[in-house]
Amino acid sequence: MNLQNMEATVDPELVHHWITAIGSDSSAAVPILQAIQGHYGYLPRKAMDLVVAQTGINASQLYGVATFYAQFRLKPVGRHMIKVCHGTACHVQGADRLNTSLRHALGISNPEQDTASNGSYTVENVACIGCCSLAPVMVIDGQAFPNVKGADAQRQLFKHARENNEILAGQDAEN
Amino acid sequence: MSNTQWTITVGEGSCGIAAGAPEVTELLKKRLPDAQFKSVGCVGMCHREVMVETVDDQGRSYLWGNLTKKNLPKVIQFLRGDGVLPKTLLIRSSEEPDCEGGHYLTRQTRIALRNVGQLNPTSMAQYLDRGGYDAIKKIITSGMTPEAVIEEVKIAKIRGRGGAGFPTATKWGFARNAPGDVKYLVCNGDEGDPGAFMDRSLLEGDPHNVLEGMLIAAYAIGASKGYAYIRAEYPLAVQYFGQAIQDAREAGYLGYHILGSDFSFDIKIKEGAGAFVCGEETALMASIQGERGMPRIRPPFPAISGLFGKPTIINNVETLANLPWIIQNGGAAYAAIGTEKSSGTKVFALAGAIARGGLVEVPMGVTIRHVLENIGGGSASTRPLKAVQLGGPSGGCIPERLFDTPIEYEAINATGAIMGSGGMVVMDSKSCMVDLARYFLEFTENESCGKCTFCRIGTLRMKEILTRICAGEGTMEDIDLLEDLGRSVQSASLCGLGQTAANPVLTTIKYFRDEYIAHVQEKRCPGGVCKGLITHTILNDKCSGCSICERYCPVNAITGTLKHPDTWVIDPKICINCGMCAEVCNPDAILAA
Numbered sequence: 166m167n168l169q170n171m172e173a174t175v176d177p178e179l180v181h182h183w184i185t186a187i188g189s190d191s192s193a194a195v196p197i198l199q200a201i202q203g204h205y206g207y208l209p210r211k212a213m214d215l216v217v218a219q220t221g222i223n224a225s226q227l228y229g230v231a232t233f234y235a236q237f238r239l240k241p242v243g244r245h246m247i248k249v250c251h252g253t254a255c256h257v258q259g260a261d262r263l264n265t266s267l268r269h270a271l272g273i274s275n276p277e278q279d280t281a282s283n284g285s286y287t288v289e290n291v292a293c294i295g296c297c298s299l300a301p302v303m304v305i306d307g308q309a310f311p312n313v314k315g316a317d318a319q320r321q322l323f324k325h326a327r328e329n330n331e332i333l334a335g336q337d338a339e340n
Numbered sequence: 341m342s343n344t345q346w347t348i349t350v351g352e353g354s355c356g357i358a359a360g361a362p363e364v365t366e367l368l369k370k371r372l373p374d375a376q377f378k379s380v381g382c383v384g385m386c387h388r389e390v391m392v393e394t395v396d397d398q399g400r401s402y403l404w405g406n407l408t409k410k411n412l413p414k415v416i417q418f419l420r421g422d423g424v425l426p427k428t429l430l431i432r433s434s435e436e437p438d439c440e441g442g443h444y445l446t447r448q449t450r451i452a453l454r455n456v457g458q459l460n461p462t463s464m465a466q467y468l469d470r471g472g473y474d475a476i477k478k479i480i481t482s483g484m485t486p487e488a489v490i491e492e493v494k495i496a497k498i499r500g501r502g503g504a505g506f507p508t509a510t511k512w513g514f515a516r517n518a519p520g521d522v523k524y525l526v527c528n529g530d531e532g533d534p535g536a537f538m539d540r541s542l543l544e545g546d547p548h549n550v551l552e553g554m555l556i557a558a559y560a561i562g563a564s565k566g567y568a569y570i571r572a573e574y575p576l577a578v579q580y581f582g583q584a585i586q587d588a589r590e591a592g593y594l595g596y597h598i599l600g601s602d603f604s605f606d607i608k609i610k611e612g613a614g615a616f617v618c619g620e621e622t623a624l625m626a627s628i629q630g631e632r633g634m635p636r637i638r639p640p641f642p643a644i645s646g647l648f649g650k651p652t653i654i655n656n657v658e659t660l661a662n663l664p665w666i667i668q669n670g671g672a673a674y675a676a677i678g679t680e681k682s683s684g685t686k687v688f689a690l691a692g693a694i695a696r697g698g699l700v701e702v703p704m705g706v707t708i709r710h711v712l713e714n715i716g717g718g719s720a721s722t723r724p725l726k727a728v729q730l731g732g733p734s735g736g737c738i739p740e741r742l743f744d745t746p747i748e749y750e751a752i753n754a755t756g757a758i759m760g761s762g763g764m765v766v767m768d769s770k771s772c773m774v775d776l777a778r779y780f781l782e783f784t785e786n787e788s789c790g791k792c793t794f795c796r797i798g799t800l801r802m803k804e805i806l807t808r809i810c811a812g813e814g815t816m817e818d819i820d821l822l823e824d825l826g827r828s829v830q831s832a833s834l835c836g837l838g839q840t841a842a843n844p845v846l847t848t849i850k851y852f853r854d855e856y857i858a859h860v861q862e863k864r865c866p867g868g869v870c871k872g873l874i875t876h877t878i879l880n881d882k883c884s885g886c887s888i889c890e891r892y893c894p895v896n897a898i899t900g901t902l903k904h905p906d907t908w909v910i911d912p913k914i915c916i917n918c919g920m921c922a923e924v925c926n927p928d929a930i931l932a933a
Contacts, residue, residue, distance in 0.1 A: 235614035298386030
């Protein structure tokens with residue numbers, strides 16, 4: 166699947182609803198973007214345009230905020246999100262290997278890419294999720310996995326893929 | 341089967357949930373349908389999650405740890421009266437006084453954490469039962485003036501637990517005396533230090549205590565509005581704190597005319613969006629205002645002109661969590677704990693190569709060694725401990741020979757590290773201090789907001805040099821250059837991020853120069869970490885020929901014949917030294933050196 170096809174269809178009423186609920190002054194910029202991303206997984210351009218049109222927040226402020234904070238993404242994401250913690254404890258315990266093994270399993274070889282070509286999973290590095298005593302830690306769709314080694318990361322991913330009917334490039338490595 | 345009535349308490353903080361608490365609870369409920377269940381936040385013994393306490397109707401208690409679906413049947417059998425006591429899973433018991441795990445908690449002094457792991461964070465009734473909101477009631481009903489509250493906190497001598505250690509009462513005094521009708525009180529829950537989770541545990545485990553701390557601070561400075569700025573990465577903390585706000589508002593502890601007095605105060609939650617620099621006060625305020633989180637020059641200080649141009653006080657979660665206790669017990673009682681210049685207790689998040697990682701609250705003045713050895717149980721492996729990283733990216737590495745340094749602001753600063761918010765990441769001999777410095781520089785370079793040239797470019801150049809050294813391409817001049825650049829970034833940056841960014845580099849060079857020299861001159865990584873300087877080889881005499889390394893190698897660099905150990909080899913031209921093979925190899929037949 167071409168990743169371009171993953172662009173979300175934006176519902177203007179939903180965007181309007183968030184603006185009404187959160188506010189339309191400039192201090193609402195971050196929470197509005199969080200609401201949009203919470204729903205679509207990223208910030209679709211169309212939704213950003215609607216915010217600019219319907220609030221007192223101008224485009225440069227909105228895009229300035231969207232590109233400043235690590236949480237926001239301007240590109241579509243896969244159907245499932247994997248967050249790999251790269252806090253100090255996780256780094257020391259080998260968080261890098263989690264990335265290597267997950268990317269291998271997903272067939273993502275280009276270092277510039279973070280989403281499997283079939284749009285199944287996106288692998289994202291996060292600063293610290295605060296479960297340092299259980300390092301290394303990764304989170305798939307909100308569920309955290311503690312003390313995961315590189316090989317465990319693949320196993321958990323394959324299990325998740327099976328349960329969610331996703332097909333992975335490297336699944337033949339599993340036995 | 342016995343008819344014992346059990347009350348079962350499950351630790352369901354983020355770490356407990358991550359370790360599998362929901363599965364364990366489900367199974368316990370199924371097999372012990374008559375038991376009463378309670379949910380609490382993280383007790384702090386994260387190394388023993390999933391943790392469950394069972395107490396019978398005669399008060400006999402058993403605290404279990406490391407529970408999984410697999411070993412749980414043994415505990416269930418025992419609780420049902422038809423099995424032996426599974427001692428390996430027992431942490432502490434009223435019936436077994438010699439359990440080792442009990443020391444973890446008994447060797448601590450818990451003030452900020454006093455309720456964490458003891459109550460259900462979503463139950464305001466349980467907080468009230470433990471004396472919750474008595475401090476704010478005392479202030480209002482006894483007619484304590486804001487000045488009297490500030491005086492009590494001054495007597496307590498508490499310093500800001502966010503890291504810098506500025507005296508809390510002094511800061512409050514500035515805002516109290518600043519002109520203006522509208523003042524703000526902000527709770528800084530943007531715990532961005534990788535390796536720290538004290539704020540998460542406090543917000544998740546005892547949100548009403550933090551909220552009551554906010555009420556006390558707001559009353560003291562005359563604030564009518566408050567914000568709790570909490571990391572979006574802590575969804576449970578956001579949820580529980582939101583619920584605490586709602587419950588407190590309904591009970592009359594928040595809103596207009598609190599407890600019938602003239603004091604009005606309300607709180608909104610703002611979720612952080614993943615910018616480390618927002619831990620800095622002026623950047624945090626910019627973020628709340630919907631801008632990029634960039635710091636600005638001070639003065640004006642936030643206490644005079646802060647959020648939306650109004651006087652603003654920003655206190656760290658841990659500082660706030662101490663306040664109800666201080667008001668209830670008096671400032672002098674707090675000042676009696678700790679040392680002359682560093683009073684009270686400090687919460688640390690212990691992680692890394694330590695046997696018993698988790699949350700630890702100790703009186704100031706105890707030594708680092710006490711925390712690591714007597715509470716943390718020393719090294720998690722047979723390897724000796726070599727250093728502790730204190731204060732995250734703003735902090736530094738303290739070598740083992742300085743472990744007798746007392747935990748107080750000035751003594752820690754003298755080592756080149758800082759107290760910071762309390763992250764303690766422990767390293768043993770299998771870690772590389774140069775790699776660690778590179779890791780932190782990559783972090784700060786990434787998190788620099790870009791406003792100050794030295795921070796923006798200086799951290800980038802330092803990271804490049806460190807990357808070069810880790811790849812075995814460094815020179816001795818690089819080490820001097822790192823020190824020079826580090827000092828320049830320190831002195832020419834506007835906010836704490838840049839001012840402290842060089843600390844991990846400078847302290848590792850100061851205490852572990854030999855490791856830098858090994859990387860540069862001998863092209864060797866003593867910790868066996870830096871990919872450019874190690875080679876993975878199969879020790880055929882240890883190999884079992886099982887092929888698991890081949891299956892997990894992401895680049896197909898390993899070949900051999902099944903069950904023929906002598907045939908297995910790693911092609912060094914293909915190998916990327918990721919270490920997956922060594923990780924999965926059961927007979928430990930892969931050497932990284």
